[in-house]
Amino acid sequence: MTLPLFIEAFHFLRPLWLLAIPVILLLWWLIRRGEGGRHPDTEGIAPHLRSALTVGHQSRRRFRPVDSVGLFLILSALGASGPTWSREPDPFAAQSAPAVIVLAVTESMETTDIAPSRLERGKQKIRDLLELRAGASTALVAYAGTAHVVLPMTEDIAIVRPYLEGLSPEVMPVPGNRAAEALTLAQTLLAGQTAPGAVLFVTDSIDPADVAAMNASDLPMAVLSMRPQGSNDRGLDALDARVVEVTPDGADIRQLDSLLNAAYLRAQLADAEQPWEDRAHLLAWPAMLLLLFWFRRGWAIRWSVVAALAVLSPGTARADGVADWFLTPDQQGQRAFERREYARAADLFVDPLWRGYALYRSGQYDEAITVLDRVDTAQAAFIQGMAHIKSRTYRDGVRSFETVLERDPDYPGAAENLQTAKRIVAYVEGVQAAEDTGEEMGIGADEEVYDNESGMGEETQRPGGAGDGTGLLTADQWMNTVDTSTADFLKLRFQLEASQRTTGDGG
Incomplete structure (x- = not known):
């Protein structure tokens, strides 16, 4: 603070x-x-x-x-x-502000005056920031002559990394530097969040023509300048946003994290429903x-x-x-939770709701689900649903979100997450149907065994055929058997989006 x-x-x-x-x-x-x-x-x-x-x-x-x-x-x-000077943290809300990271994927970002290049160093800084903000909702937008959503809001930083690595000027359909267009996409992404968020631009320059639109935005905004220290840019210098120069250490990332969370902290203080922390x-x-x-x-x-x-x-x-002379176990657990020591917090908490949530935040999803069975509230069922999604037991996630709506039909985010979980299940079933069709056509697909319900879900089994042997593959490993690289996928998607926009404008 x-x-x-x-x-x-x-x-x-x-x-x-x-x-x-x-x-x-x-x-x-x-x-x-x-x-x-x-x-x-x-x-x-x-x-x-x-x-x-x-x-x-x-x-x-x-x-x-x-x-x-x-x-x-x-x-x-x-x-x-x-x-007191802060509210008690809400265990069912993110403890960091949602953020949209906007990366400039322009030709100038290929300059090597910052080793290995401005773009690669920017990617490294983004990875460091994601590690620091582990558990916070983050989206990724890339722009050059057009702007594109690389990934919508997600709390799983492992998903972001391969898409981040696939970004280069070659995948962008139109060369240029349209930062204002990227800001519009960021505003759209943050509009669906319950907590106030912020935007971080990682760029080496801003076109002066975009400055007015960016300064008119009400969103909290910060910029990580990928220019060598001491150099200037007319667009960056004219921005009202806080511009942080890239540093060899992590000082710039810590400063950016503080800036991104400032809006969240201010909104948390204004939340009259949340009690003050003594x-x-x-x-x-x-x-x-x-x-x-x-x-x-x-x-x-x-x-x-x-x-x-x-x-x-x-x-x-x-x-x-x-x-122990001054703090109860739950108070000690709360302090560890605030320091993001989630595993230690789970060991300290006695309250099953807090303990289950700390287990969830520390990645112990199965343990969290078991502990939360003791609590018959909508909040507990919601965390169980998220834990099922994280552990890729999607059908159980659907059941948990249905339970949330049974206990509280107006619980925030439950209906949306239920629909998302159902779409994931439908997608997996569709993939299995496609694999089954391929086998019937003699393409050579091996037997596929999914999770423990009707043969569809988290894992696939390939007992024979091409490959390096038999055994279980996780869903991620199975998806990685697709030959198309992330860069090729992004290039095709961005070209399609740019073409659709051009057709729409022409119509």
Whole structure:
């Protein structure tokens, strides 16, 4: 979170507790003032002798036990007032803003002044960003003289990589530099998202003719400049968007990730339905450090120690670690979840809904499905549906999304995901039908065995025929047996899309 956004969001959930602070300060002042006692008349004594003969005179200036007590009570009052600056994260919403990455696939991006080339370095930066934003919805758009959606919104970064590698100026049907057209496609993709998103351009130049249209957009926008540091571009320099220069390390990617999430954080703060996250536990750490002073000789304040231990050691408290003194297992799991340590969060959570979602985010789909069977809510069924889709058990995914709609007909995204899952099942059935037809025609197709329902689904089995042996192939491996490369596929698709647009414009 940026400092201006932090200052804007910071407030106290229980501000009446702040009224205790003036009372604490008054009591501290009265006690501190009286600790010195009354000193005898020292008139007529030389200053250096008076200082040596006066007992306790210098001690009034030192840090005293009452000072530590005062600080402890002030920290306690601040904690009781409930400081906060963020909303509790919604476990059923992406924790990063949806984003559309727009890559310029122009001839100028083939320049090698940034090794190995501007385009290849841009692809590398996009892969790094996808790794950093793992689990966030991301779409990919490519443009030159025309703009094309390479991939719609997806959370699976493994799907993006082969398509990203297939992009080159040779696959683009029309040479040029139409960034504004690419921005229009990005706006369309983000319009279907429930959370506010942002656009990232990875390019070495912007045509000045596109600047006005891009500056008029309301979408949060950032640009990764693929030009050597210190060089200028008239279009990039005229953009209102934040332009980040490419760096040899990951500093540029971290900065871009922060920029892309700024809009999401602001929208999250404005969501009145989501409760504020109480940050009182953060003040427990400095308060605990103050307790260490009370073990020094002359600093013992017995009633304070007893009170502190009474607070920190309730009868049912666990003693597995210092964190257990202040945080419940679910709170510790929430902290790990916010740091994207999803596997550790799953080990910490007790709540089955949160634990199931953490397992899902860590890629443990089967375990997530099992844990979420304990929860009879639409949210749990929705996560189960997503886990089934990720593990490619598509029919079970269809059933889960149907369950979501039974429990809550208006649950966001359930109807759309149900239709998507049904289309996937229909596609797999269509592929099997085509394979069966090929076998009947004597093309040489081997026996195909799909998932455990009616022979269609995730896996294929090739017990004989051409190949390197028998065994099970995953759906990805089976698709990879198609001879057409990703670049050839994109080239044909982009040419078809460009031709359809030209025909439409001419009509």
